[in-house]
Amino acid sequence: MKTEVDNILETYKGAKRDSLIPILQKLQENEGFLSKESVEKVSKYINVPTSKIYGVATFYNQFKFSPPGKYHIQVCRGTACHVLGSATVLSEIENALKIKTEQTTTDGLFSIEVVACIGACGLAPVISVNGEFHAQVTAESIHEILNTYREKEAKDEK
Numbered sequence: 001m002k003t004e005v006d007n008i009l010e011t012y013k014g015a016k017r018d019s020l021i022p023i024l025q026k027l028q029e030n031e032g033f034l035s036k037e038s039v040e041k042v043s044k045y046i047n048v049p050t051s052k053i054y055g056v057a058t059f060y061n062q063f064k065f066s067p068p069g070k071y072h073i074q075v076c077r078g079t080a081c082h083v084l085g086s087a088t089v090l091s092e093i094e095n096a097l098k099i100k101t102e103q104t105t106t107d108g109l110f111s112i113e114v115v116a117c118i119g120a121c122g123l124a125p126v127i128s129v130n131g132e133f134h135a136q137v138t139a140e141s142i143h144e145i146l147n148t149y150r151e152k153e154a155k156d157e158k
Contacts, residue, residue: 004030005038009045017048024057033064069104069111071149073129078117080124085138089125090114092139096146109153110146 008026012019020042027038034057043050057063075081075090090112094100097110104111120126123135127145134145 005041009041012045015046017046020046020048020053020056021060024053024063028063031067033067064102066102066104067108068113069109070153071110071129073110073112073127074115074118075101075112076116076118076120076124076126076128077114078121078124080121081118081126084124084136086125088139089127089137089142092142093127093146096142110149 005027008030009015009023011026012023015023023042023046024034027042028034031038039050039053039057042048043053057065073093075086075093077086077090090101093112097105097112099105099110099112101112101114118126118128118133120133120135123133125137127134127137129145129149134141137145
């Protein structure tokens with residue numbers, strides 16, 4: 001039975017090592033992360049050892065190896081956000097969720113990623129949750145923001 005990974009790989013007929021990054025990007029776009037199974041299939045498909053694939057993928061911070069949370073939080077650490085307190089905001093998010101950057105909560109609800117710049121410097125410090133921007137975030141407002149998503153989740157479950 002063909003998987004989505006197989007279908008993606010078929011679009012790269014005759015692919016070699018030089019197609020690795022576009023293949024990984026497409027797989028991650030589809031799955032949200034690079035699973036062990038997909039890396040192994042890519043390895044066989046382009047005849048490159050999995051260790052080499054992981055070596056390439058870990059070099060680039062765009063690739064993730066665990067599924068993101070339902071609500072993926074991006075914390076901007078660009079200059080404007082840094083100057084206006086994004087380190088404190090990040091710390092508060094990590095404490096509130098009891099996870100670190102690049103981790104997902106055990107319930108799969110939240111994940112955290114630090115980004116160099118979101119491009120919304122006038123809103124600093126800013127976070128994005130699934131592409132929804134939250135401006136002028138403070139350590140205090142983090143709990144309100146997280147509770148909004150928890151309430152949304154509780155409502156969706158009913």
